[in-house]
Amino acid sequence: MSVTGRPTSRDVARVAGVSQATVSLVLGGKWRGRVSERTAAAVRTAADELGYRPNLAARSLRLGQTRTALLVVPALTHEYFARIYTGAARVAAEHGFGVVLYPSPAGIGPAPDPFGSARAAIDGVIASSMAADALSGIGDGGLPLVMLDSEPAPAGGAPTVNLAVADGIRQVTRHLLGLGHRRFAHIAADVDTWTFRVRTETVAAELAGVDGVRLRTERCALDVEAARAAARRALGGPGPRPTVLLCDGDVLAAGACKAARGLGLRVPQDLSVSGFDDLALATALDPELTSVALPAEEVGAAGMSALLALLAGSPVVPAELPVELVVRSSTAPPPPSP
Structure with a gap:
């Protein structure tokens, strides 16, 4: 001893x-x-x-590595990013690595550059595209990088681990069309990243060729009250009232449900509402929310596995993880036209 x-x-x-x-x-x-x-x-x-x-510190000195990865996310207040960390940390621990978490102090949105002080203390980075502005210093530092929820890079760029976002939006849009809805309002996140651009583009593409469809898009911050205001604008706008609010996330859907109740509308009898993410919030709402389940822990695990492969000098191919529509009681056929 x-x-x-x-x-x-x-x-x-x-x-x-x-x-x-x-x-x-x-x-x-x-x-x-x-x-x-x-x-x-x-x-x-x-x-x-x-x-x-x-003694990992002594071992790191011998190997010239810290055996530490930096995970850059926009916020931990969102369940999705907390679950990404859980998956990344699990795989890291299996390989004798630690994960240092760097959330943006401002919450959802770009994180400040953390690399001035951290560059010498980490071996590589896993980063959400929603915190991409924090990554400007990586190229000069030569740190291995894996991007999450990011547009696939050209050959030689940082490997990506993505969700099948387009397929998820396609599933929920087709579900709503199958119920008979033709008057859509898309409550879209006003965040300029790949994952939200894909959602907007896919909704428009899916509805473009369907006879009789009307689509109105209202953009808002990723916030319940902002979504409530956006839903009120959509429901009170000119022309026939939408019969469905298709939301970019469960948090936005919660705001949409508040707007509906405030206007005396019943969900789903008068108005269907759908979400995306399938957070714990989806089953806390009444009625429970139709949403798209995202394997967040698997995203974190795959991101860490990709980084470990980079550090080992192995080739890494872009990954896309499947998502699944979960139908609950917040969506139903539209009410009869007056």
Whole structure:
């Protein structure tokens, strides 16, 4: 036992009956082909019994790496980004890495540049496109980078991990068309990033060739009250009232539901409302919200796996993860025309 009272690799070697070099190979994940399964198991058991944890700081100095990734997101107040962190941290831990989280102090929107102080302390970066303005210093620093929810880069650019956003919007739009809706209001997030541009473009493309369809788009901030105001504008605008509010996110859909109630409209009898993200909020609303489920933890996990591959010098291809429409009671056929 060391003078600090903490177990050392020598203690683990003694209990397991092996050399310190063998302990380093096993706990460093480099034992396959050099050490038997039985010996590796004995080392891990001894380490667990002693409560031994490798000195990652000393190891980093030897390897010239910090074994730390920086995850840049616009906010942790949004459940989606918290779940991304959970997935990234899980994969990182499996490979002896840590994840430092850098949320924008201002919430949803571009984060300030964190790289002046962090550049020397991290091995690579995983970043949401919604915090892309924080990434201006990466090119000069040569840090490996993986982008999330970002337009796929040309060959040689940063690898991307995306959701099938267009397919998700297509699913919900076709669901609403199948119910018989023809008067649509799109409550669109007023955020200039790839993921929201795709949503707007896909809604317009899906409705363009359908006879009798009317589409009105109202843009607003990613905020309940902003969405409430946008929904009121859509419902009170000139022409026949929309029969459905198709929202870019569940938070916007919550604002849309508030607007409907304020106008004396029932959801879904008088007005259908759909969301996107399938947050916990979707089932907290009454009626429960039709939404598109996004595998956020898988996005984080895939982003971390891609970064690990970059650090290992392995090729990384862009990834697109599937999404799924979850139909609940906030959508129904439109009311009969007066």
